[in-house]
Amino acid sequence: MTPADGVVVVRGLKKRYGALTAVDDVSFAIPEGQVFGLLGPNGAGKTSTLEMIEGLRVPDAGEIFVQGIDARRHPAKIKAIIGVQLQNSSYFDLLTVRETLGLFGSLFPVHLPEHALIPRFELAEKADTRVKDLSGGQRQRLSVALALVNDPRVVFLDEPSAGLDPQARRILWETIASFREEGRTVVLTTHYMDEAEFLSDDLVIMDHGRIIAHGTPRELVRRYLPGAVIELDRPAGQRIGDLKLEALRRAEERENLWTLESDRLEDTLVDLVQWSRERSVPLEGLRTRGATLEDVFLELTGRSLREDNGEARPSEGRERRG
Numbered sequence: 678m679t680p681a682d683g684v685v686v687v688r689g690l691k692k693r694y695g696a697l698t699a700v701d702d703v704s705f706a707i708p709e710g711q712v713f714g715l716l717g718p719n720g721a722g723k724t725s726t727l728e729m730i731e732g733l734r735v736p737d738a739g740e741i742f743v744q745g746i747d748a749r750r751h752p753a754k755i756k757a758i759i760g761v762q763l764q765n766s767s768y769f770d771l772l773t774v775r776e777t778l779g780l781f782g783s784l785f786p787v788h789l790p791e792h793a794l795i796p797r798f799e800l801a802e803k804a805d806t807r808v809k810d811l812s813g814g815q816r817q818r819l820s821v822a823l824a825l826v827n828d829p830r831v832v833f834l835d836e837p838s839a840g841l842d843p844q845a846r847r848i849l850w851e852t853i854a855s856f857r858e859e860g861r862t863v864v865l866t867t868h869y870m871d872e873a874e875f876l877s878d879d880l881v882i883m884d885h886g887r888i889i890a891h892g893t894p895r896e897l898v899r900r901y902l903p904g905a906v907i908e909l910d911r912p913a914g915q916r917i918g919d920l921k922l923e924a925l926r927r928a929e930e931r932e933n934l935w936t937l938e939s940d941r942l943e944d945t946l947v948d949l950v951q952w953s954r955e956r957s958v959p960l961e962g963l964r965t966r967g968a969t970l971e972d973v974f975l976e977l978t979g980r981s982l983r984e985d986n987g988e989a990r991p992s993e994g995r996e997r998r999g
Contacts, residue, residue, distance in 0.1 A: 714880030
């Protein structure tokens, strides 16, 4: 890979914290105008990877280019041309939304006016409200708006919809999609698989500091789970480990819901019905669907995206202070 391969190019990136290797030989390239998903369980190394690209943390090895600029040699230049929304942000509580946007904009020679950002992020009714009086969702929208204040061509969004209700999340998704329509490149981390599936043109899944899968959401589903998924309520008194069904690839119980992955849906359904008759247990809530990105994640990592693998990362939970 060379700087010409994409607006963001990462090659052989490594980062260690003592004996812990947080990022281990990570490489990818992002074409201009794409939304690129960076997914993985807590402690997978994705936030460390973001911080090194953004110039917030120094890599131990590897190359990083953003818009053709060597990020390792010129971190200050990178910070001036990118937009960053962090997981946790602390602002001046007594400033209003309008004042906060104006303050951050004044730090850049070229910036978008606050009157352009306020309506775009559904903040018009809160424009003159102090930051300390905003709800969690309103603060999150302000945080994403601030990532756009310097009119960047590359935007990094770290859990942008955390804390938002479903309607607000969907509105934010449409806003992020509009970034792409404007020719901006977006690098996105998220714990919501439907968000990654809706927004990402391309994505990688990381685990234990390494990339374990790379492709579009549809490509990853076709590659790793080409079959179908059966879901049903857990039959009373039954154990999922006792299931012996034709073409059953994987069976898992979560919150009293059985999820069965099958290579041949019809054969598995026939055997499931026979199994239920032999035990005189009803199949309640039975439904079938195609595999999703979340199913792929479980297949590859063996755990849900929201669970921690027990490895603390000094870089997780980064915070913006203003």
